[in-house]
Amino acid sequence: MDDRVLGVAMNGVTGRMGYRQHLVRSILAIRADGGVPLPDGTRVIPEPVLVGRSERKLRAIAEQHGVERWTTDLDSVLSDPSVHVYFDSQVTNVREDAVRRAVAAGKHIYAEKPVADTEAAALELARLVEDAGLKSGVVQDKLFLPGLRKLRRLVDGGFFGRILSVRGEFGYWVFEGDWQDAQRPSWNYRAEDGGGIVLDMFPHWNYVLEHIFAPVSAVTARMATHVPDRVGEDGSAYAATADDAAYAILELANGTIAQINSSWCVRVNRDELVEFQVDGTLGSAVAGLRECRAQSRATTPRCAWDPDRAEAQPYRQQWQTVPDNGEFTNGFRRQWELFLAHLFTDESFPYDFRAGARGLRLAEAAQRSSAEGRRVEIASGE
Template structure:
């Protein structure tokens, strides 16, 4: 596991996924066997690695990636490093005969992603890219509604994501400074469009075209050492996505917005037969048969409580950590579990996320709608 000294890599992948699976006895396969996970930590800072290993009873850690990859007992290489340095490590893992699993965006270009996929295929290795949003309780409920035909024909999807990220002077920023430097792979478009690609594709249809406007609203920020730096990456993106099947999605992504919604991300789906608003956890619906008739009257204050006219979708299941759920799916995929469902979240899927992000940036730079070719 390379790069798990960072916030996301540590909390979601090491602590709440791999270590939780280890402590629970491994990943259960459909034939009753279990695959035990034992992490080996890799990174640049030996002191941080040693502290993490000691805290969690991990016996192996190293700053020498090549030496770790040479270990024949290791079957999977996971990478949560900065996107800009991930390509070479993934290629090294493939040369060493390891299955690869990585955070998104998996690399910086579509060409590199497809190259990695082809090399892995040629070596008989399996690949995975983190698609965590699909495992959120709110989106799982949305998936249930779709599968049950609740919406009828889907007309549109409207998404709002974001929150105010402090500039870094006082109080300190909640995100690392590299997020706001294009030269370091930062920018909300590269970060979030990779998510929107797989969310839209898996729920509503593949993105066929995009019209976007990306903006750097705050031109200067303060880094972790207290030094002011120029923000060269976009901190907000406003986009329209045309989906296969005819639905239109509009998604605003911003680190410069104050939250006036129930959750940090929300998607409203409107169909002929019904509508839903899904967030991280909740999902509310309004069916055609219970849709009220709002009356527009600018001369009188609104007395209706529109949000009270929606119904909460029940859980009907226990929802675990989404990162862990995808780890378990990938391990079953690697273990050739015959009873496991097909695994679709591979590097080629990750490539489509990069393709959409690059198309969004191109659309903004050129001021025009960009069509997306279907990747092989």
């Protein structure tokens, strides 16, 4: 049996995420290790074709990593029969058009989130893919990171008993760009370019909650633009028109209450840039992207409120580290492996464009809640 060489058009690899996580740490790493094994004993070997707007950047990346094919002409790649998959990690507001062209060309689609600007557009893309007999995938990388995999193991093992609440804290200080360069591109802060922390992060929160706990059934949110003036990559000042922070209460279908704060205007006083604390009747846990700590009902200390005395309890030391119990590969790579294998098997792949649309549904509900100052229920279904 011959291995399957799969042409993968990668559009947007000159960006930080597309380059580091998707090209170098996923596709090139998979190729270097001989591909993804299939049940029939063959392997899928991805062969990247780099696509982008900058000829200079593409050539430099290709030469550095030994990639033979690159182009600034997307249509030429989509018309190439040796290319089977189109991957998109461009900025959000140009993704939908490129995906439509790729579907029309008969390519399977794998894309960063959000897959479109709106839930309606994402659902339309999902239907286009399905009607064409193609397969789709949307990046949901947090599910494959060590900390959340350990958290999921605790949930599946019944460690928490009845889960009561989830509290998430995400964010860090993004420099304004005046006296120190910003760590995020300026389009993130322009609503007209698809920016905003709700559109960026709430699709993440949706799939994390959905796959580890339960789907979100209602949201109450407050969005904010805490830093209204920033300096762009070219050194010129601009007005931030998108939200840079959001504070949300999310009700889950199983009765669990989640609270998640998301902010690019917060200084970090936690072990990781994102942490989730889960409290249940039988135990609690705090999970980040890599680590997870737990405390059972039997080992919970007796706390008493006494404002007149210094706190004597070493609370952080009373939690137990959850062991790896296995080897964890890069989270982006792991989902790529699942998607590439999915193209040649009948196994289900729950991280498709409909899943991406559900993430946008939550983002839009949060935007509506903030604008109208009310709780917004989220319909179940597609």
